[in-house]
Amino acid sequence: MYIKLKNNIKSFLIASLILIVRFEFGFAGNVLSPQEQQQFLHEMTTQLADVKNFQAEFEQERHLSIMVEPLISKGMCYFEVPDKLRWEIYSPYSSILIYNKEKVSKFEIDNGQLKKLNFGAVDIMRKVLQQIISWMRGNFTDSEAIYSIKVFQGAINKIQLTPKSEVMRENLKSIELHIKPETFQLEQVLIKESAVDFIRIKFKNKQENLNLPEKIFHLNHPVVVK
Amino acid sequence: MKIRIISILFFYFFVISCTVKLSLPKGEKVCAGLTQKNLWQLENQYPKSFQLTQRILLSVSGKEYDFIGSLTMRQDSVFRAVALGEMGGTFLDIKHETDTVSILKNSGNLPENPLLDGVVGDILYLFSFSRGNKKLASSFHNEQLHVQLSDSINETTILIFEKNNLIASEQIIDGQLVRKAQYSNYIKSVVSGCPLPGRILLENKKWRYTLKIDLLKIIQIPE
Numbered sequence: 001m002y003i004k005l006k007n008n009i010k011s012f013l014i015a016s017l018i019l020i021v022r023f024e025f026g027f028a029g030n031v032l033s034p035q036e037q038q039q040f041l042h043e044m045t046t047q048l049a050d051v052k053n054f055q056a057e058f059e060q061e062r063h064l065s066i067m068v069e070p071l072i073s074k075g076m077c078y079f080e081v082p083d084k085l086r087w088e089i090y091s092p093y094s095s096i097l098i099y100n101k102e103k104v105s106k107f108e109i110d111n112g113q114l115k116k117l118n119f120g121a122v123d124i125m126r127k128v129l130q131q132i133i134s135w136m137r138g139n140f141t142d143s144e145a146i147y148s149i150k151v152f153q154g155a156i157n158k159i160q161l162t163p164k165s166e167v168m169r170e171n172l173k174s175i176e177l178h179i180k181p182e183t184f185q186l187e188q189v190l191i192k193e194s195a196v197d198f199i200r201i202k203f204k205n206k207q208e209n210l211n212l213p214e215k216i217f218h219l220n221h222p223v224v225v226k
Numbered sequence: 227m228k229i230r231i232i233s234i235l236f237f238y239f240f241v242i243s244c245t246v247k248l249s250l251p252k253g254e255k256v257c258a259g260l261t262q263k264n265l266w267q268l269e270n271q272y273p274k275s276f277q278l279t280q281r282i283l284l285s286v287s288g289k290e291y292d293f294i295g296s297l298t299m300r301q302d303s304v305f306r307a308v309a310l311g312e313m314g315g316t317f318l319d320i321k322h323e324t325d326t327v328s329i330l331k332n333s334g335n336l337p338e339n340p341l342l343d344g345v346v347g348d349i350l351y352l353f354s355f356s357r358g359n360k361k362l363a364s365s366f367h368n369e370q371l372h373v374q375l376s377d378s379i380n381e382t383t384i385l386i387f388e389k390n391n392l393i394a395s396e397q398i399i400d401g402q403l404v405r406k407a408q409y410s411n412y413i414k415s416v417v418s419g420c421p422l423p424g425r426i427l428l429e430n431k432k433w434r435y436t437l438k439i440d441l442l443k444i445i446q447i448p449e
Contacts, residue, residue: 066308067296068277068445087313092442093281095292095312108283108292120289128313171315171333191314199314 029154037151044138047184053080056206060089065196076225077203079136084217085129088225096224098217099129105219114224135177138184147175157181261364261373264387268355271420272444275300278353279443282309286435293317295439301449303354307345322346344433351397351405352426352439391421404432417446 032040055078062071075089085099094109104126106119119125134142140149140159146168147161157179163169171193178188185206191199215223280295294310302324309318319331320341327342360375360383371387380401386394391412397405411424426439 062294062310064296064308064310066298066306067279068447069443071279071294071442089312093440095281097312106292117283117290117292118288120286120291193314193316 029152029156029158032151032153036153037149040151040153040157041138041140044179044184046138048136048138051081051208053078053210053212054206054208055079055210055212056203058201058203061200063196063198063200065194078212078216079133080212080217081137083130083133085133085136086217086222087129096222097125097129098219098222099126099133100217100219102126102130103219104129105222107222109224114222116220136186153181155181156187157184260366260371261362264371264385264390264392265357265362265373267390267420268385268392269357271415271418271422272299272353273417273446275447275449276417277445277447278441281440281442283438284435285438294442297349297353298447299349299353300447303350305349305353307349318345320346322349340433340435344430344435348405348428348430348437352407352428392423402432405430411440413441415444417444 055076058075058077060073060075062073064070072092073089074091075087077088078084078086083099083101087097089095096107096109096114098105098107104119104122106117106125108115108117131143134140140161143149143161146164148164150160150162152158152160159177159179161175161177163172163174173192173194176188176190176192177186178190179185180187186203188203189199189201191201193199213223215221216225276299278295278297278299280297282293282295284291284293292312294312296308296310297305298307299305303322304324305322307318307320307322308316310316315333316331317334318336318341319329321328321330327346329338329341332341357375358377360377362373362375364371364373366372369388370393373385373387375383375385380399382398384396384398385392392409394409395405395407396403406429408427409423409425410427412421413424414420415422422441422444424441426437428437428439430436
């Protein structure tokens, strides 16, 4: 009786361990080998080459251990090849960040008036946005110098970028891009800042290859959409 | 003669009680109750322990930097203030306890003096008001209540209220104007029920920067 019970408990523990391991990695899928990864990223670049522009709504959740509740922001993202990006937040405040041919402008909307900031963080933001644009085109070549890259294939494909530099890892543990398998569309970004702090950005209502007005990316007088 | 002297003295003290200090505009004699009411509201507009989420625009040396601020304030002016980048990252993390200030993170490598003297002082000035034992003088002028609070050493604070809301303040230390603030866009706090400024414009005259602080959220937290 005792031995039967002991064996049952042992089986239960092993089964639980398997389930935990599968849950941890089963969600993320199987990690691809370097050759498979290269093939995956090449396929991604090819598929995304047909996308000339897109617009998508996003919802950003900021989870910090010091904050009682996460901060939720909503906005719109616009992108046009080869090098235009607009990141606009309309809730709970209004702000527009535009990257256009290596130039960066930032705006706020105050009492309904668009005001261009004399933005002091242009250089840093330029590098960040250039990186984001590369990823949106499925190009991770430049990122290989800064990040170790792993691709997990499963129900949702995941590209995991981990900073190589220890100094960078003090502020950023990893970035995960969640990609739809058939279309290679970016569905979600997960920025892990520490073991507990993270930012989750979910994209929805994505529309591609539209007639986007030029003024969406204007560096001085952009059109205010929302 | 005696009655005359007493009358003169009485008149003198009556005039003194209605007269404002040099830095306040001359105005009508103000009802003490109105002053006390406004000061009480100012002392109680924030709960004893709370967390604010704010959108902040810092203007310094001709440049502007925007970020999200998270301020957790507890009793006895114990607080933790964090400045977050809109797209990620923590630029600044400061902890203030009764007698000590710790800079937990300073990714922007901001110089220490403006941080410790400037930012910490700004936070205590804006979010931790207490009348304490300061001397008080007040006057009513153009529908605005002007209140002057002075401690026995070197600090004077001037508060200007309009329709029971604080609209402006100044802090003078050792005869120098250190801080000026304007308060606007009042909203009713879901936590205290008191009106809270939705926007604060703070000029730090000593360290020469301006903060535009827009309130996004306030949460009461356990003490």
